Amino acid sequence: MIVADERVARFVCEGLGINLVPPYTVMGIERDGEITAGVVFNCFEGADVHFTAYGKGWTPQFMRAVGQYVFGALGCERMTATTEQSDVVKLACKLGGLVEGCMRNHFGKGRDGIVIGILKDEYRYATEIETRDERS
16 A cells, blocks of 8 residues: 555655655555555655655555656656665666766765666656646
8 A cells, every 4th residue: 555654754764774854755655554665755856856765565556656746746857766775776777767876975974875867758657647737
């Protein structure tokens, strides 16, 4: 089940050993009452929104919901994922993302953040996304 409450932010922050300060929005996967994966969306910059991801068990339904939120509801042209998890990098690349760089010490000393850019036109589920412009 897809959820969007404070438990997701707590899960991502605890899993990565970081603190995030609002404002942000969240989306996560809940299984048997536990959050198993989640993203925290922050740094909305109009054409881009950054998200930090953590967890396992990403589903196609969840990825469609992420795409609909970022490219549809927010109207972004790209999203930028920052993670230190190789599984998240692999998933983002399978969805059309490209590794664009490394943010040294992003998650603390010796814990680099891998930056992946995912463009709307290259997102695996982009054809299923209704954008703000189409709803007008």
